[in-house]
Structure formats: C-alpha cells, structure tokens
Amino acid sequence: MEPIIYMWQVSACMGVFYGFYFVLLRRLTFFTINRWYLLATLLLSVVIPLLTITVHRETAPIIMQKAVIINQVLPSAGLQINVADKQTSRTIIDWVKIAEIAYLIVTITLFIKLIVTIARFFNKLKNASITKIGGVRIIKAIGNISNGSFFNYVMLNSGELNPEEMEQVLGHEMLHVKHLHSIDRMIVRLMQVAFWFNPFIYRYAQAIEENHEFEVDDEIGRRADKGRYADMLLHLSINRQDILFNSFSKVPLKRRITMLFTKPTNHMKKVIYLLILPLVLISCLAFARFKNDIVQQEQYSVIAGIDLLGDDFKVFIDGKSYDKDIVYKISGSCIKSSEIKPVAPAKVVNGKWADAVVNIKTKKGDIVYMSEQEKENLIKERSVAFDKFYVRLHLKDNSGKPFDKAIVHKWRGASASVDIQPLDKIGFLIDGVFYNENDIRFIDPKDMDALADEVSVQMVKQGQYARGIAAVFTLHTLKKPTGAQSKAKIQKEGKLKPVAIAGKPAPDRIPAIPGNVENDLSNTVSEQNFIRKTVMNSNSPFYSRFHFDRANGKGFDVVAIKYKSNAFTSINVQPNEKAGVFIDNKFYSEDALRKFTQAQTANLERDTSEAHYEMNQKNNLPKGYFPVPTGFITK
Template sequence: MILLYLLKVSACTVIFFIAYHFLLSKLTFFKLNRLFLLTALLFSFAIPALTVESTREISVNHQETPVKVAYSNEAAFEQDFNDNQLIKDSPTHWSQLIVYVYGAVLLALIFRMVIMMGIVQRSITKYKSSQNGKLILVQPHAQIKNCSFLNQIIIDESLTKDERDLVIQHESAHVTQGHAVDKLLVNLAVCILWFNPIIYFWRNAIDHNHEFLADQETLKTADKKAYASLLLNLAMPSSTLLAHRFSKLPLKKRIMMLYKKPNSNMKKLIYFSFIPIIALCLLAFVNRKEVIVTKNVADNGNYFTHVKVYKKDYFKTATVLDPNAKPAFNEAEVVLVLDAGHGGRDAASVALDGQREKDMNLRAVNILKEEATKRGIKIRLTRSGDEYVSLRDRLPIQPATAFISIHHNAMPKNGSLAFGGIELYVSKLNKNIKIAEELGANILGKLKQVKGTPVQNSLKDASLLVLRESQTPAVLIELGNITDQKSLDFITQESNLRKISNLILDGFVLFSKRGC
C-alpha cells in the first residue's frame, strides 16, 4: 500500500511541476509562484491519501428456508500451528524488499539532513567573529558566509559597508518571509520521494523563487546595476542545500529576472488553469471505496439489518443471567468475536501474487468488522495487527454470541487440489457441536447466494483447537483458495469481500435471533 501511495504522490508531482514549468516559471508573480509550489506539493501528498466512499444497497427478496446440516467427506487442509515447531522463513516478496530498502534510504536521508544542519551551525560558531542579534559576522576564510541559515544572517566581515548593507537587505528578506520553513519542508519531501527525479527540480524551483523574492525586495531601495555587479563578484558554488546563499552559481536566470519587465496583472488569470489540473489529479489518484450493503428480505418483509436478542440459557458463555431480574426476557448485547487466522511469525500460506495469508485474513476481518458495526453488532478482535497470538489465547473468555475465525485456503506442496472457493468448518469434537452446527448452517445457507466463486455445499469437520475447545459457538471460514488464480482474483476485490461479509452477518443475525 505504501508503495502505491508513493507512486501516486510522484505522479501528482510530475503533473503539477510540468504545469508550473510551462505556465508559471517565467512569470514575475513570485509570491503567487511560491504559494503554488508549496500548496501543490501538499496537494501531491494529500490527494492520494483521500478516499471517496460510495454506498450501494442491494435488496434480495427470498423466503427463509431451514438449512439442513450436512458434512462433506473431503479432507481438511487447514492445520493447527504448533508453537514449538521450527518456523521456516517464507520467501521475501519483492514488494517487501523494496519497502525495506525504501525505508532504509529514507531514514539515512533524514539523518543526513539533521547532521548537515549541525555541521552548518558548528561552522558558523567556529568562524564567528562578532554577533549582534540575528546578524553574525564571520571571518573571511569561513565556508559559510553571505547567507542566511534559519533565522540567522551570516556576513563576511571583510565586505565594505555598502556591500554588507546589500547582502543584509537581501538575506533579511529570506528571514522575514520565512523561507527557511519552505526549505525544511521541501528537503523533507526530497527525503520521502528520493526516488522521484522531479522532486529535485521542485526543490531547485523553490530555491530560485526564494532568490527572486529576496532580489525583488532588495531592488526596492538598491541600484539594479550595482546589485547585479555584487551578485557576480560574490558568486560561488553552493556548499549546502539548507542555507540561502546571497549569490550562488549559476546566475543566468536570476540576472535575467532582475531586468525582466513585470508581467501585466491580466496574466494572473493563468493561475485559474490549475483548477482543472487539480480536478484531474483528484479523479485519477483519489482512492475509491464502494460499500455494498446487502439487505435480505424475508417473506414477512422484515430486514435483517439491526440485531436484538434476548438472554436465554442456550450456551454457557453466551449467557449473562441476572437471578434477580424481574422481566421474563432481558435484552442482551450481541457480541461477535472475529479471529484473523495466523499472524506474526505464523505467516501461513503465500498467495500467487505474493500476499501472505495472515495479512489477507486481517484485511478480511477488518472489512467484516466495518460491516458489522453498521448493523449495531459489537465486535471483539483476537488480533488487530500483525502479531502472533497462540491458539488458546484466541478462544473467547468473556461472554460472546459467536466466534468466527477467518482464513484463506491454499494447496500444500505435493498435496491434492484444494477447493477453489468458500468453505465452512466446525468440529464434531466440541461438546456443544449442535449449536455450532446451527451457526455454521445458517451462515453457509446465506453464503450460497455468492455469485462469482464456488461455495462448499456442506459443512466440513476439522479437529482444530479454536473449534474443538471453544466454549462459544465457533466456526472457521475459508474465504477462498489463494493458490488458485480465479479464486484469488475474486477475493482480492474489496466489493466481493463486503458482499461475503454481509452474507456472513446475515447468517449470524439469523442464528442470534434463535433465542427470541
């Protein structure tokens, strides 16, 4: 995700900078150009981070029919993870390696920037001969001179009074206009987008714009020819990107701007041309999220969207009885425990496109949680990040209505072909198997409405610890086969995951109403 985001940011910078170069860079509206360069840079980072959510409701009319409990004779591929077994490192996918390399370079560049700031400040302190407020005079052989650094103005003490006054006036413009903030911002952007060549041109454009602004301020009182002559006399290569040097090579564009006739105000209309460019970037790079809400309508016209159940002694950990309660039935909170299978050092299988099952499980659980929250169902997660949780620690301890463990199937090496769709597991070894069967049958009955991927017609039995030992009605759902390309293509689409999630919740709602 981070790589895709950075690529979108880079694409935005390319579009904005090309527009700036051809439309604005030769104009004399330096303040407007500065505003554009900064805001466009911020837009480049902000636009790919935006998400536009659209909701589409689908109503399905059907009659509720009892789901018969049946079991498949096929072998189960899912196996418990042994805490004591040696974990073989799964092959690092190229995308992971790129992220690690990118992060290492980013940290190195930020560290380098901080070190450079320290070196500049140390050099100023070393060669300082006198100081008056923000004005610092340094020795002639100092490397850092005739420049401004943050809010300090550093001047060569050997300059004549007239030369010194011009340099001070120029550098004061940098300080009072806050150009140091721009420099820090764009240098940080360079650290983040170090792989993008356009960002270096962007930094140069901001540097040039700063000099144009300072020159413009200085020429309000200075003689243009004398000022241009001083620029040429003091010109030298820039030794740091963090300081504003009075005159640095090359000077051709800067001298040209000194003598260029100011543009007419009518040309400011050009800036309005960036409105469609911003709109184009929004259309091209903003994230889109479609939320599909499936409302199943029973024959009596009732929608299963919000859940209310009542306390009933049908299962040990789902019961919260108050012996002193007067009402015959007390409304109870519906709690669904969602388990994203595997995690941490237990990466499980690897998909054809390099995704790890543990990450896909967590993504699916987060989507299922979002859809459940819309219905007013309280959710508890066994893990919310890439962390290892032992099998026993996943089992619900607090009272809950049901426990659903989410996984993705895969074909083991040298193994028989795994089912290429959705499967649902329970454990016959659980002492309360009948209630787990009812939960599984209700969910499976709803999942049969899925279009685009096969659904196993019957429950599967597996002696998995989270199913076998759970004191809460528990099922395990395989959302698809990540080593089958067709199945992988289907379950990697968010809209399909949301459809599946809503059908799972429909089955859970039907199960939870059994106590009414």
C-alpha cells in the same frame, strides 16, 4: 505492496503539479504566488494519495420472482482430490522486501546526514562573533564561510566584501529572514529525505530556491539600481549546491539577471491560477483511493419481528438451513407458519436481539419469493407509524388490481387489519356504539388512550351497521374497576406492592410504569417500543424474557406474557430473579411457560378475581420465584 504504490502515486502527483508550474507559471513574475503554489502542491502530493473518497451508491434488495432449487451431486465425504505441486523446492527472493529495506536504509542515512549538518552549523556558532540587529544574529567571519542565511542567522564573509557590498548582501539576506524562506527549505529537505528516489522533488527544490531569490531580487530591484545590483551578483557568484541554507548567489546568474530585468507580468494573467482548482480535482480523481459505500435500502420482511433481530440469527425453512437474507425475499403466500425464538433470556444489544432462530414452515414445501408488487405493499405497511391509531393504505395485488388495507394500532402494540375493496367503508364499534371513519378522525387522541388494548376486526354483511360498511373494528374503553377488579387495575398500572419471596422481605421494586425512568429497573421509551414490537407480532411466544444493560454496567430483565394474540403484560426483574405465572390457579415456572404453544394459550384471559389476588400474596411458591402480577384463566 501498498507503501510502494503510495510512493509512486506521490511521485506521479508531484510530476503533474510540477509540469503545470513548468509549462504555465515559471515565466510569470508573480513570485510570491508561485512560492505558495509550489509549497501547497508539494504537500498536496503527499496528502492526495492518502485520501479515501467514499462513493455512495444506493441499491435495493434483489427481488426474485421464483425460487428454483437445483439438485447437485456432491462428492462423498470420504473422497479427496490431491493436486500435485509441480513447483520444485527453491529459494524465492522477496524483491519487495529487499526494496523496502533498501529504502529505509537510504532514508535513515539521509536523515542522519541532515541532523549532522544542522548540528555542525550550530557548533560553529559557539566561537563565532555575533552581532544582533533586532531578532537577527549577524555572523561576520573571514575565510571558509559563504554569504547566506539560515532562519534568523545571517552569515557574511568579511574577507570578500567591501562596505557597500556588505550592505547590499546584508539587505538581501535580511529579506530572506523576513519572508521565512528557511522554513520552505526545511520542508523541502525533509521531503527529499523521504522521497529521495523521486526526481520531481529535486525539481521542486530548485524551483522553490529560484523563487526565493527572484522574490528578494525583485524587492531590492524596486528600491536600488538594478545594474549595480546585477554587477554585484556577478562578482559574488558561487556554485555551491546546498538546499539547507540561503546562499547569496547560488541560483544560476543568467536566470536571476534575466528575471531581474523582465517586465512585470500583466495582472490579468493571474486568471491562469484558476486552473489550479481543476488540476487538484483531476489529481484527486487520479490518485486518491475510492471506496464504494453501498447504501442498502431498508429491508422489510413478511415475517413480523425480523426488524428486531441483529446480524447473528439463523433461518430454517422446513427444517433446512438457509442464508438469513431469505427472510427479506420470501413471499407470505407460501408461508404456513413462522416463529422467532431468541435465546433465553433474549439478550438485547443496541435495540436488537443478539441471537435468535427463525423457523418457517411452507404450505406445500415450495419457496416462493416476493414479487415487486408484494415488496411495494410490504414497504407501505411497515412504514406506518405505530402512534397512528387508524391508517388506510391503497395497495395493489400481483395482477395490478387495487385493494385497500385498514389497520388499527394501540399503543402497547395491539393491532388488527383487514383487506377490503377500495370503495368499501370501515366502521368502529366502541363500547357498542358505532362510529364511521370520519367520526374516528375527529376523536381526541387522548380519548383513544382510554381504550383497552384489545382490538378485533370482522367482516360484516352489507347494511348490518351502515351502508357500504364491509368490516368493523371492535374496541372497548377501560371500565372503572370495583372490588376485586380495582386490585387488577392497580396491578395493571404497576402499583402493586412488592411480594415477599419464601418468607424473605419484599424486594425494593415495583412493576415498571410506562415512561418512568427513575431507576435501573425502569424502561426507556425505546425499550418499551422494542418490547411492544417484539411481543405483539404473530410469531412471539406466550412467555418472553429480555435482558437490557445500563451504561453504569448494571442490567435488568423484562418478563412479558402475551395473551389473546393482541395484548400483553410485563414486569421488570433483576437478572438473577425468577418469575412465574398462575394459570387456572396453578403456578407455572419459567421453564414450563416456555413450552406453552399458541394453541394452548389461545383461550386464556386475564384472571381478575379476588382469589387470584389473594393467591398472589401467598408465599407458597418455589424458592426464588415470585408471580407475575397478572394471572390467567381458561375461558
């Protein structure tokens, strides 16, 4: 049905443009402008219905105040309802298909006829006497030939012209050649082939042909006697309808002679052509296709890590499956716990997990949706850049009462936050030295990088550190390692020598160094941020493995271990390599590590002992495994 609709839209568009010409322009003597108007609008009539105008409309995610669950009685699985088809068997005629076939038959026939006409014309030229004047070929013949032109060919009927008339006709047709009128005619003829059913295309053809003759007659009338020229037009008048060739006197004589003696239109009336712009705009609005492009505002969720998921993830709340959009609506007030489990290893596509499952447990079995105020607070929190060490946000609760949220971020994603009253103050305890908020603002960011990733926060009594201090963030700087600690330091910086696996030579790789992209086993900054945001959310497991692809077709995996809920370590490996971790001097494989719960790993700390370092160098591991440089012990 769409091709038929398009054809009718083109026809209607032509009708609008031709109507404007017929009412306002056809009596004006601006023949050249009228010529270009007709050609341009003819082509616009074909193009405008093909245009797609995209209308951008921004909508915010729907926020509901309360989730209401309605119990519905569903038909049993075995129950089937059959509806009898009342239509009797009969042959259905597809009139649309018939119309399309008929259109194609006529169009192909007209196109073949056009090709044959052109071929016959050039075939006649083989035996014709041709004289060249510049780039124009003059054909003189006696008999069945009309005075006219086609591109750079000019035909003269010597039998019906005296020398003076021949000179006049030749000058007339040379102007047609000069103005390239044959190109206009070919465009119109092709349009007639394609839109033969459209009555306006024939009106266009007539109008374009008239303007050609008016344009040439006007130019000749300025340099010759108009009366004698009009007599010649009358003498040589013919009534041959062939849009392909420029015939000397094809256009009705009365109209040509009238326009020849018409007083030139006042140039001030050219302002009428300015109306073409709103006409084109109206035509676009009427006949172009409109597409609603709904631009969704960025969605935020109280569940950390949702922004790392692609489109293909599933949501389960209290064991029941829900539409994935619910993660952007559910309120944190009803959530007891939440967990995001990607497939193992997590496949990363365009910075998103390719597949994952979100498991949510509610406090009382009820689902509560975010209020507008909760949504506003969440957007403010999620908009905080991770490169800012300290941020204090001014928020409101559901009753409209204001409160502040203080947030500290470390570059590897370690973070801590606390809700306080607007007048309360925040303190920072760094290596046992107290700093207030103003002090922190003047610390060099480079000095902040020297701080360890671990950060904690606790509410304190009034006056414990300074007046008005309600909460304190505790941090410490990286201590200069000595002895066994220096080995741990080396491991952390990614300079540990490769470990041999089961007696085989050590692989040619080292743990990734942040910001280093020297080979296929190194992370880009965006990948580092992705891993950091993934691992350092409250839902991430103790052990994670990610897969990244490179443009050269190669890929690598990243093994990440999260500990203390606010710190992690990682190493890059080949996709076919296996990794493991020493915990309390016992080696655990990947499968075993995936089964660890947050409760089991809550008391783990990094093992920086000499014994762990030596154990890392031994080859008594399962075949194909190598240890992650960092080990852990239970405190």
